[in-house]
Every structure is written in C-alpha cells, then in structure tokens.
Amino acid sequence: MTHDxxxxxxxxxxxxxxxxxxxxxxEWCGHSPVLEEDIALANTALDLIGQTQFWxxxxxxxxxxxxxxxxxxxxxxxxxxxxxxLVELPNGDFGQTLMRQFLFDAYQSVLxxxxxxxxxxxxxxxxxxxxxxxxxxxxxxxxxxxxxxxxTEESHARMQAALDYxxxxxxxxxxxxxxxxxxxDTGIAPDPASLQEDFNVLISRxxxxxxxxxxxxKYSHKxxxxxxxxxxxxxxxxxxxxxxxxxxxxAAW
Amino acid sequence: MKNEWPLWxxxxxxxxxxxxxxVGSLHAPDAEMAIKNARDVYTRRNEGVSIWVVEARxxxxxxxxxxxxxxxxxxxxxxxxxxxxxxxxxAGQM
Numbered sequence: 331m332t333h334d335x336x337x338x339x340x341x342x343x344x345x346x347x348x349x350x351x352x353x354x355x356x357e358w359c360g361h362s363p364v365l366e367e368d369i370a371l372a373n374t375a376l377d378l379i380g381q382t383q384f385w386x387x388x389x390x391x392x393x394x395x396x397x398x399x400x401x402x403x404x405x406x407x408x409x410x411x412x413x414x415x416l417v418e419l420p421n422g423d424f425g426q427t428l429m430r431q432f433l434f435d436a437y438q439s440v441l442x443x444x445x446x447x448x449x450x451x452x453x454x455x456x457x458x459x460x461x462x463x464x465x466x467x468x469x470x471x472x473x474x475x476x477x478x479x480x481x482t483e484e485s486h487a488r489m490q491a492a493l494d495y496x497x498x499x500x501x502x503x504x505x506x507x508x509x510x511x512x513x514x515d516t517g518i519a520p521d522p523a524s525l526q527e528d529f530n531v532l533i534s535r536x537x538x539x540x541x542x543x544x545x546x547x548k549y550s551h552k553x554x555x556x557x558x559x560x561x562x563x564x565x566x567x568x569x570x571x572x573x574x575x576x577x578x579x580x581a582a583w
Numbered sequence: 584m585k586n587e588w589p590l591w592x593x594x595x596x597x598x599x600x601x602x603x604x605x606v607g608s609l610h611a612p613d614a615e616m617a618i619k620n621a622r623d624v625y626t627r628r629n630e631g632v633s634i635w636v637v638e639a640r641x642x643x644x645x646x647x648x649x650x651x652x653x654x655x656x657x658x659x660x661x662x663x664x665x666x667x668x669x670x671x672x673x674a675g676q677m
Contacts, residue, residue, distance in 0.1 A: 364588070366609050370623040470619050477612060 336512035337450075338393045339412060340519055342402070343509075343555050345385030346413035349403055350564070351434055352378030353571050354421060363424055370470065374431070377463040384456040404575035408565045415554035416499035418564040422492065425485065428474045429492035432536065435468035437503045440528045441520070449517035472536045479540025490542050501550025503529070590639040591617040593624075595631035603635050614638075 331339075356375040362368035386399035397405075417434060421427045442464055445457035478485040506514075506522045513519035537544050553559035574581060588610040594603035606625050611617035617636040626634070645653055657663070 364610060366611065366620040366624060369627075370620065373623050373627065466622075473616060473619065477616070 331508065331512065333512065333516065334392055334394070336509045337518065338389055339509045340513050341385055341389035341392060341453075342412040345382050345389055345399070345402070346411045347417055347434070347438075348378040348385060349382040350411070350413045350567065351417035351431075352376075352382060353567060354417065354419075355427070355431070357421055358424075358427065367424070371427075374467055374470075377467065381456070381460045381463070384459070388452055388456065404572045408560050408568060409557055411554075411560065411564060411568075412557050413554050413564075414499070414502050415551050415561055416496065416502070418554065418561055418567060419496070419499065420563055422495075423488060425478050425488040426492035426495065428471055428478070429489060430496055432468070432471035432475045433496060433500060433533075435464060435471050436529055436532045436536075437500075437525070439464050439468045440525045440532070443528075444520040444525070448519060453518055468532075475536055475542075476540045479537070479542045486541065489540065493537070493542050494545055497545045498547060498549055498551050501548075502552040502555060505550070505552055505555075507556060588612050591621075591636045592639050592642060593617075593621040594635040594637075595621070595625055596633040597631055598629070603633065606630075608639060611636075 352375045355371055355378065358368065358371045359375070360368065362371055382403065383399050386402045390397040390399060390402055414434075416430060419430065421430075439461070442457045442461040445453055446461060448454040448457065475489065479489040480486070481489075504522045504526045510519070510522050514521040533544060551561075554561075569576075589612075590608055591611055591614075592608050593606050595606050596603045609617065609620050609624055611620045614636060617638075618634055621634050621636055625631070
C-alpha cells in the first residue's frame with residue numbers, strides 16, 4: 331500500500347463516520363420527542379454532513395481519480411464504506427440514539443484533539459474546524475445521557491439497555507491495522523489504541539454521573555473501518571440516502 | 584406528576600447589540616439545557632454572542648388589565664420628552 335493509498339483509506343474512515351452518522355441523526359428530523367431536541371439533532375446532523383464534505387473532499391483529492399465528495403458519498407456501495415459499525419446501527423429509541431451519539435462524540439473529540447497537530451496541515455485544518463463543533467456535541471450528548479441515565483426508572487432502564495447494546499461496537503474504534511500504522515509512522519494520525527485511555531476517562535466520568543454501568547464484556551464487533559463486513563443495516567441506509575443519485579445518476583440542481 | 588418541562592424565556596445579545604433582547608421561549612429540564620436549547624434554536628444563523636435564560640415563572644409582569652392606570656398618565660406629560668431644547672453642535676451626539 332502506497333502512502334497516498336493509506337491516507338485515502340484514513341480519510342474515507344473519517345468522512346464515512348460523519349456521513350453515515352449524520353444521515354442516521356437526520357432521520358430524527360420532524361420525529362423527535364420535543365421541538366428543541368428536534369432542532370438540536372438536526373443541527374448536529376448538519377455539522378456532521380459539513381465535516382463530511384471536508385474529509386471526503388480531501389479523500390477525493392488524495393485519490394486523484396477526479397472523484398468529488400458527492401461522488402464518494404453517493405456512488406459507492408456498502409462494501410466500499412469505511413465507517414465504524416457503531417454509526418450505521420439503527421436509531422432505536424431516542425435514548426439509544428443519544429447514547430450512540432455520546433459514544434461517538436467522546437471518541438471523535440479525543441481523536442480530533444490529536445489530529446489538530448497532524449503532520450499533514452490539510453488534516454490539521456479540518457480537525458481544528460470540526461473540533462469546535464464536536465466540543466459542543468459531546469457536551470450536549472453527555473448532558474442528555476446523564477439526564478436520562480440519572481432520571482426516572484424507565485429512562486434509566488432504557489439508557490442502560492442502550493449502553494449494553496452499543497458497547498460491543500466501541501472496541502472497533504481502538505483496533506488498528508496497517509492503514510493506522512502507516513498514518514502513525516508519518517505523524518498524520520495517532521495509533522487508535524493510544525486514544526483509549528482518554529476515552530475511558532471521559533466515559534467513566536459521564537457514566538458515573540448517569541448512574542449507568544459500563545459492561546465488562548471484552549468482545550467487540552468489527553469490520554466497518556476495514557470494510558470487510560458491515561452490518562445488514564448499512565445497505566438499507568444507503569438505499570434511502572443514495573436513492574436520488576441511483577434513480578437519476580448525475581442529477582444536479 | 585407533571586411531565587412537561589418548565590418554560591424558559593430566552594434573551595440574546597447580538598453581534599453589535601449592547602443589551603440582551605428577548606427573542607422567544609422554549610422548554611428545558613434545567614438551566615444548562617435551556618442555554619443549550621437556546622443556542623440550538625435561536626443562534627443557528629449567527630445571531631448572538633451571549634445568551635441569558637430565565638425560567639418564565641420567575642418573571643413578574645404588569646397585568647394587561649392595569650394598562651390604563653399604569654401607562655396612560657404618562658401620555659399627557661409631553662414635557663418629559665426633552666424635545667424643547669436646541670442641542671449645541673459642540674455637544675455632539677447625545
């Protein structure tokens with residue numbers, strides 16, 4: 331794998347995470363339990379799609395085949411996506427959506443904090459811009475996890491169930507491969523395993539306040555970042571996200 | 584048990600404004616979430632640099648029915664408006 335091929339894979343992972351999660355979160359638009367949360371979730375979704383334009387835009391540039399961010403978002407099939415499995419999982423109830431959001435925000439805030447000092451200044455610039463948005467996302471999703479976790483009997487039970495369901499998808503964030511090794515060697519991105527300590531500190535603080543127990547299970551699902559095996563959910567998401575470009579290829583307005 | 588979140592009034596100081604202005608209201612479980620909701624609902628288009636929220640029940644207000652005694656007497660006191668003075672140019676903007 332050449333350096334640019336590894337960088338391309340890394341950028342796809344960054345961009346596909348924000349694209350797929352952005353799309354998932356946008357599914358709540360008009361359906362949230364209260365108006366204020368509806369607007370807040372739509373804002374988060376839009377931030378994530380905005381970050382996607384930068385990551386996938388740079389990915390297309392690095393690939394050098396003339397593909398734009400839109401081409402990469404709408405003209406690839408499931409096996410070409412490099413997002414974490416966590417972000418493609420269905421929304422579930424509002425609590426599960428916010429738990430997934432917090433787990434991702436916590437990971438993303440630690441990762442972007444490192445990428446700000448990336449040896450590639452294009453990566454550093456995107457990270458600097460995105461980290462301001464993500465600092466707000468993580469504060470908001472953490473507050474909601476605490477509010478619902480340490481809330482009523484029902485909200486607590488739902489949040490614990492959400493954490494139990496989602497936790498096996500967390501391990502994938504910290505499992506590196508040859509792409510990560512190439513990024514770490516050149517100082518472009520940190521070794522994923524090195525993010526785990528800061529992530530765990532944030533998770534234990536928030537889950538403690540939320541009166542939720544982090545599961546002990548060590549097993550983790552993987553295959554999203556590598557593209558080896560996505561869940562069945564990604565294909566369904568793409569049929570709706572990519573519908574227009576599939577039905578009317580190249581349509582623009 | 585009451586399930587509705589309390590109502591909060593939102594005040595925002597704009598980019599060039601000196602004082603916070605009332606922009607609307609929203610529901611939130613506590614003050615911190617009220618500020619976050621205000622940020623998400625009322626500053627999406629770069630409207631502000633500072634947010635105040637106050638729970639609506641803490642605002643005391645004049646009663647609409649007392650409008651007459653409260654405000655009408657001042658209508659007849661035009662001498663309270665300083666419109667009878669010529670301001671010398673040297674005084675500049677007042």
